Amino acid sequence: MSRILRIDMTNLKAEFQDPPSEFGRLGGRGLSSHIIYSEVPATCHPLGKDNRLILAPGLLAGSAAPSSGRLSVGAKSPLTGGIKEANVGGTPGHKMARLGLKAIILEGQPARDSLYLIKINKEGVTILPAPELKGLGNYATAQRLLHEHGDKAGIICIGPAGETRLAAASVACTDPQGRPARHAARGGMGAVMGSKGIKAIIIDDEGTEGLEARDKKAFRDTCQAFVREILxxxxxxxxxxxxxxxxxxxxxxxxxxxxxxxxxxxxxxxxxxxxxxxxxxxxxxxxxxxxxxxxxxxxxxxxxxxxxxxxxxxxxxxxxxxxxxxxxxxxxxxxxxxxxxxxxxxxxxxxxxxxxxxxxxxxxxxxxxxxxxxxxxxxxxxxxxxxxxxxxxxxxxxxxxxxxxxxxxxxxxxxxxxx
Incomplete structure (x- = not known):
């Protein structure tokens, strides 16, 4: 069953929630924008505690549907002042879905100079201080985390630009080779992640299985037809x-x-x-x-x-x-x-x-x-x-x-x- 993971960075607590019925057919950009519209005060500062950073895979993420693993990253933008979504490839979208996550909502704000690492796997969520990652570039960050937490994990991280809350900062995701070369770049989403005191999120789906369709044959036939049309x-x-x-x-x-x-x-x-x-x-x-x-x-x-x-x-x-x-x-x-x-x-x-x-x-x-x-x-x-x-x-x-x-x-x- 899909769940919402809400992480409060003020109190350093994580809670799994059942999604309300209105989320049923929403995913990706539609879901991230709906949550921001519903929960974020229109007049709040984009880099303040009242903003939210939403990570939401699409409805078919985690399945065998072609090209279905992209991830939407949304917030009130420090560039535009409005609702913004940046879209990114890489491995985290599929891995989130296989962990049963419909969305991750990051809210609140820790002490100004605090920096944290969040690890999510089938056992739950761990929020860890990460001062050793301060100032590292995305490549060094990803390399270090993959070495320490397993090279099959998906990494979502920010570089120095996000840490210093620059308005052009992006959120990086690792590709299938573990390189942080995929970016949710538009709208300053990296600055919002930095304002939450989060350097990186590890998505470890080891021990999980892909999503299965109720009618496997119909789903397979539809996917194959879609692939043929694209090719x-x-x-x-x-x-x-x-x-x-x-x-x-x-x-x-x-x-x-x-x-x-x-x-x-x-x-x-x-x-x-x-x-x-x-x-x-x-x-x-x-x-x-x-x-x-x-x-x-x-x-x-x-x-x-x-x-x-x-x-x-x-x-x-x-x-x-x-x-x-x-x-x-x-x-x-x-x-x-x-x-x-x-x-x-x-x-x-x-x-x-x-x-x-x-x-x-x-x-x-x-x-x-x-x-x-x-x-x-x-x-x-x-x-x-x-x-x-x-x-x-x-x-x-x-x-x-x-x-x-x-x-x-x-x-x-x-x-x-x-x-």
Whole structure:
């Protein structure tokens, strides 16, 4: 039976609850948004004790349904001030469902400098002090926890950006290889998790079984038909070959690619950082496309990116990262672009927001478009907390007051990768 796990970080207590009937057909984004709407005061501070952070897998998570294991992370956003959901792949969504969890509700707030680790398995919930994890990047955090708690667990964690509650902070999830390269990045969900004093959540489903359908044959036949429909589409083949980054060159040709802080829509270096160019060079280095970001995905639009020495750099290099950290900054050096992506992964930052903030910084004269080394240095200052790093970590809209620069119209506080 599915249950709600409510964790009170003020009193460091966890309680399993039966979901109310109104939750019956809600999952993922629908459920997280409903809980926030029902429980979070509209006027509360996004980083205060009255906000909630909701983790909710979809209705079919934990089953054999294809591509069903994504996880929704929702809260009142520190960027937009409204209800926000960020969606992520990785292994935790399926593992939560196999543990019978319909959602995890994180509420309250511990003492300001406290940092905790939460472990969830079939035996229950443990909340542990974790001062030893303070300041660690996502890769070091995941590696340490998988070593200490078993390499089959799923890890949900934040990097230094989340700990310092930067508005562009993401929530990282480990992929099937245990790498924290999948991110619920939009809306500052990492900052909300940091405000709850939570560094990481371990989801250990050892000893559990997958969800079974009541009518196994009907469910199997439906899943198979769905898979055939997906695989027959040309877009699926292209996504498997080149990932979402495959669309970058086309958008440039159409004049719709974010370039130099959206001042134009065509980038002269598009072929170097677009799907085919990246895939060919990456393959020669031992990297690959056609990877899965979560068990059971049939689209396989993810990848494993290697550097020129054949070493792993990042996984899940996507269109948004290529556009906002590449063309939007005037950068066509793919290795520097991969390094920017890796740094965002490790610090726990939304590549869209950070690309927007760095674009605003270049537009304001802080550095020159195309200067990838200066962009990397600015991103390092985000991790170190030295000026102007915190301003960059506030995201595209949040960065403008620090620069006293208003380059254009202001939206709802969340940047995007398309005009």
């Amino acid at each position: 027959e589409r040309k877009a699926t083949s292209l996504l498997s070959q080149f990932g979402t980054i495959g669309g970058l060159v086309w958008l440039s040709k159409w004049g719709s690619l974010p370039t130099r802080n959206f001042t134009c829509g065509t980038f002269e270096g598009d072929s170097a950082i677009g799907g085919k160019g990246v895939a060919e060079v990456n393959a020669s280095r031992g990297g690959s496309f056609g990877q899965v970001c979560m068990p059971g995905c049939v689209v396989r639009c993810s990848n494993t990116i290697h550097d020129k020495d054949g070493h792993f750099v990042t996984a899940g290099f996507e269109f948004e990262s290529g556009a906002m950290l590449g063309s939007n900054l005037g950068i066509d050096n793919r290795d520097d672009l991969f390094a920017l992506e890796r740094m965002c992964d490790d610090l726990g930052l939304d590549t869209i927001e950070i690309g927007g903030a760095l674009g605003v910084a270049a537009d304001a004269g802080l550095y020159t478009f195309g200067d990838s080394q200066r962009a990397l240095a600015l991103l390092q200052e985000v991790g170190q907390g030295t000026p102007p790093g915190p301003g960059v970590g506030a995201g595209g809209c949040g960065h403008r007051p620090h620069l006293r620069h208003q380059p254009g119209a202001s939206g709802k506080g969340a940047g995007h990768a398309r005009p």
